[in-house]
Amino acid sequence: MKISLSTDFLTGLIFCGLGATAIIIGSKYPIGTAARMGAGYFPLLVSVGLIILGVVLLARSFLGETEEVGEVDPRPLLVMLVSVLLFGLLIEDWGFPLAGAVVVVGASLAGRAFKPIETGLLAVGLVVFCTLLFSYGLGLNLPHTRFW
Template structure:
């Protein structure tokens, strides 16, 4: 790492923000922008991408001004567990329903934590499940089964 970069975490997080922000702006160029009163399909991604790029540039500059901690180990196991939980949710939501899928995504992704205990995560999953069912199925009327056909409902 070059000597003018004093905070590697800030530097690399800033670089990632800049990359995603610029990607949003570049992809948004293919659509019509519109105006603030009549926003086109490119308006929101372009503005959001610009703000993300600005935040990233601030992070990069900050890494050169403030001393920060070095980058730790790359948490591959934890990333894979969270990714796996999202895949499980996507595979189960139609067949098993929203309620069970939300509980499973919370518990499986919770295993990635070093402080994982099954009881609290099951309770959190049940609470999140009730919240999601009330919000998405009842309040917003999204066509998602609370309990899917695999469960006999």
């Protein structure tokens, strides 16, 4: 059996590895039952789903023709990593609206075609939607800026 570095094979390995790691980390939390879920119930459920998806992708990579892994461009990965890190660093001091806008702009910069007006409208729309959903819909306390 020939194992080629296809996108399905590598993605399946990553999903299985992430799922197994999450199960190991989450094993400290009580699972509970479906009626009375503990803190580890949902992470376990998501991790098992991730492993199942990884196994399906691995099987698909062995059974069929899949796309070979080409050249990897690290720029989008690095831009997204920096924008998520900035979100984590800025949310307490600058608040959710500005930190959320940083993530949206970072995601847009990670793509090939950056359109400032479209990105600005998307950032405003997503921040307003998330603020309405989490603050008012779910009643969570989101950090707000000192400027608001």
